[in-house]
Amino acid sequence: MTFRLYDTATREVRDFVPLEEGKVGLYVCGLTVQSEPHVGHVRSGVNFDVLQRWLRHLGYDVTFIRNVTDIDDKILTKSADQGLAWYELAYRMKRELDRAYDALNVAPPTYEPAATGHVPEMIELIQLLIDGGHAYAAADGSGDVYFDVRSWPQYGELTHQRIDDMEAAEDADPRGKRDPRDFALWKGRKDSEPETASWPSPWGRGRPGWHIECSAMAGKYLGSAFDIHGGGVDLRFPHHENEQAQSRAAGQRFASYWMHNAWITTAGEKMSKSLGNSLTIPAVLQKYRGIELRYYLLAAHYRSHVEFSFDALDEAAAGFRRIESFLDRAGDVAAGELPEAFVAAMNDDLGTPAAIAVVYDTVRQGNAALGNRDDATPYAAQVRAMLGVLGLDPADPVWAGAADDQRLTDAVDALVAGLLEQRAQARAAKDFATADAIRDRIKAAGVEVEDTPDGPKWSLA
RNA sequence: GGUGGGUUGGCCGAGAGGCGAGGCAACGGACUGCAAAUCCGUGUACACGGGUUCAAAUCCCGUACCCACCUCCA
Known part of the structure; x- marks a missing residue:
């Protein structure tokens, strides 16, 4: 079974064939670090993180380059507005972005080059384009250099x-x-x-102009021909079109496949345009765990438009907790093999929704086994393997909270244990009124008690 | 004007000619002292109008509405 993916350039799902067997060169346009990252920004990070993980699972040696644009018009104007140096703002936002990626278990790429660190490479490339007759210095003495679109028939x-069909920018x-x-x-x-x-x-x-940085950095780290180039749909034009024109005009082959993730909107609007603050990653993470947000993002296909809502996020989180609670009940089980259906789903253009459906099927079977006092280990092993590939394994240390979480848990456990002991006595004496009163009291504190075949268990409500 | 995408059950969200993905919610049953959790079961969903086909949510034609890109944007 081969990995297939949708290629924007050919507009079809096609077999993935790397340029060099066993190796994949992947370039993704990262962010312009000019404001706090929001849910939409991070979707791209999560999607391409899953791509990276899946390619590695398939055995590829992946070189993943994701750039950071740390100089541009917006950074200049915003920093001036805020009374900061442009590099200060860019650096702050870069750190904020790193925190967001960490919180969502987005693994770092192989390397993360910044535009400002590659000015010489860009100049070299521009010179090459001028020499080749594809670029020219503006005649008005502005110091600008432009790419000559008409010189590149394939533009x-x-x-x-x-x-000729394109509207010239009004401005x-x-x-x-x-x-x-x-x-x-x-x-x-x-x-x-x-x-x-x-x-x-x-x-x-x-x-540097915006587009040239990606051409220069992709060329430097991945060579003149590489496998996959990714980014958000909005980048198709002009950014990616321009990148490809520049690089090819400079004699490179550039990317074999183009992948684009769809938008997340709120109230039908692009996040970049709408209100904002409530949807920044730090804000969302005050109410939801990173793993829940990541799950929500992966429950939709990367090419599908998602209309973000907290209600939908609530539902997703509720579903994910069922998966977690199964793993919890199944006990300590190492990750096993991936079910065939899961592999098939992932191979089909990263079909995470179908893949997640397989997770639920397995969870249900596992729960049934548990209910019958059968061995649920094989199911739990599969579930952990699947979640692992998706970067959603709850047991992964990256999701662990603060260091004193365990101490707090131990303290609550000791406190609740005393009350549960009293409740057990009341139940033994068939004094259910007292038993329920104790349970209610615990619940009022935000702790829920469930009776299981192995005795009562508590969890945070 | 050009290019691309969308409209699926109460909600989220897959699928892309032929056994109703999956989740959330709801209802019924089992289990439970009662709950919770879990399992089992329950839905005549595919914007609208035509057409092709033995068979269409899926293909074709048309209509409506929505969105994105063509200017910085994940």
């Missing part, structure tokens, strides 16, 4: 558009462009911009 091939400032669709490879420094946000170049001081 538009990734998103299947023709240059398109001609600034010496030969065609309104030409885009900046290098932006000459403006007097309003801080000196620190510019680098020397053959065209004067300035800073």
Whole structure:
């Protein structure tokens, strides 16, 4: 059974064939670190994390590069508004993003290059494009350098558009462009911009355009041809189209497959546009555990649009707790083999919803075994294996809370044990009124008691 | 104007010609002193109108509504 994935460029699900057997080069456009990460941002991180994990499971040696854009117009304006140095804001948000990824068990990529660390590589690439007749320095003395869209007949091939059909940006400032669709490879420094946000170049001081960084970094770390390039749908055009045009015009083959994850909206709006604060990762994590949010994100296919709501997140969390409680009841079991149906689902363009359905089927069988006092170990082993691949294994130490959690648990356990002892005595004497009163009292404190064949168990409500 | 996507049961969310994914909720049953948990069972869902087919939520044509990209955006 081969791994198949949807390729945006060909618009079809096709067999994944790596350039080099056993190896995968993966490049994903990371974030522009200009504001606190929200649920939408993190979806991309989670989706490509699952891709990475699945490829590794399949035995591939994966080189995963995910960049960080740490210089751009927004960072410049926002930092100025907030009275911060641009690099200070970018660095703060970068750390915030790392925390969000950690909280959601998004494993780090092989390397995470930052745009500002690769200016020489970008200059080199731009020079190559100029020499090849695909780019030119603006004639207006602005210091800008543009990619010449008309010089690249295949321009538009990734998103299947023709240059003449495209609307020129309304705010398109001609600034010496030969065609309104030409885009900046290098932006000459403006007097309003801080000196620190510019680098020397053959065209004067300035800073890189957005698209060129990915071409330069992908080329540097993955070579002139690599397997998969990913990002959010919004990046298809212009970003990815431009990246591909630049890289190919510079003589590279670039990506074999293009993957794009869909949006998360709230109230029908893109998160980047809407209100915001309540949907930042730190805010959501005050009410939900990271593992629950990750599960919610994976319960929908990565190419499906998700309308975010806390009600839906509640439901997802309730479902996930059932999986956890099965694992809990089944006891300490090592991860085993993956069920075939699960593998088939994942191989089919990362079908996490179908894969999760297999998890539930297995949980149900396991619970039934437990109910019959049969051996549930094989089921629990499969469930743990599946959750492991999805990065959702509750037993994984990454989900462990603060260090004093265990001490707190022990303290509550001792306290509750005394009350349960009294309740047991009341029940033995068939004094159910007293027994229930004790249970109610415990519940009022936020602790629920369940009677199981192995005696009463408590958990946080 | 160009390009791409969507509309599935009370809710979330898969599927993509032929036994009703899965979850949440609800209801009934088993278990329980009662609960909880768990298991078993219960649903004539596929925006609308045509068409193709032995068979359509799935294909074709048309209509409506929604969204994204074409400017920074995961």
